[in-house]
Amino acid sequence: MGHREDLLEGAKRCLLAKGFARTTARDIVKESGTNLASIGYHYGSKDALLAEAYLALVGELSDAFDGQGGGGIAAAPGSMERFREVWSNIIGTMRGPGSMWRLSIEIVAMGDQLPAVRDHLARQQRDAERALVALFMGVPEEDVPDETLDTLGRFYTTVMTGLIAQWNFDPERAPDADALTEGLRQVIEAATRS
Secondary structure, eight states: OOHHHHHHHHHHHHHHHHHHHHOOHHHHHHHHTOOHHHHHHHHSSHHHHHHHHHHHHHHHHHHHHTTTTTTOOOSOTTOHHHHHHHHHHHHHTTSSTTOTTHHHHHHHHHTTTSHHHHHHHHHHHHHHHHHHHHHHHTOOGGGSOHHHIIIIIHHHHHHHHHHHHHHHHOTTTSOOHHHHHHHHHHHHHHHTOO
16 A cells, blocks of 8 residues: 555544544554655645545445445335335444444534535535435436436435434434334325325
C-alpha cells in the first residue's frame, strides 16, 4: 500500500475510535505510519481525508444493504416485501455496538463546526440517493433519472437519516423493518381511501 491508501485506512480506524471532531492529523499519521505532509499532498486537508474515510466506511457497509454474502434480495423490485427486506438489511448495520452510523449523527450535530466535511459529504448525497433508489427499485444505478432522485431518492435518504438518529438515540425503541413496512402500508391505505 502507498501513503494515500495507508492514510485512508488510518483515518477510518481513527474515525471509528474517536469520531470526526476528536481525530487530529497527528492521530491519523500515527495510525497510518505516514507523515503530516502526506495528508495535504494526497487529500488536501485532514477534513477532506476524514470525509473520504467516512464514505469508504459507508461503502464497506453497502454490500450488507442488498444482502451480499447472504444471497441478495429475493423480493420483487418496488414491492412492500423488498421495502421490508432492504430496510432489514440496513437496520442490521445499525444494531451492532459501536456502529459507524454514529458518525452521521456527529456530522448532523456538528455540521457548522465541520464545514469541509459536511460540504464534501453533501456533494456525495446524489450518489447515495441514486444507490438507494436503485436498490429498492431493482434497477441499475445508471438507469435512475435525476428527477427520481429529487423525490424518491430524497424520501429514502430522509428515512435513512431518521433511522440512524433513532438507532443511535434510543435503540430499544427504534423501529425495525416490519414496523417501517407496516407504517408505510398504513400511509398508503389512508392515502388511497375514497
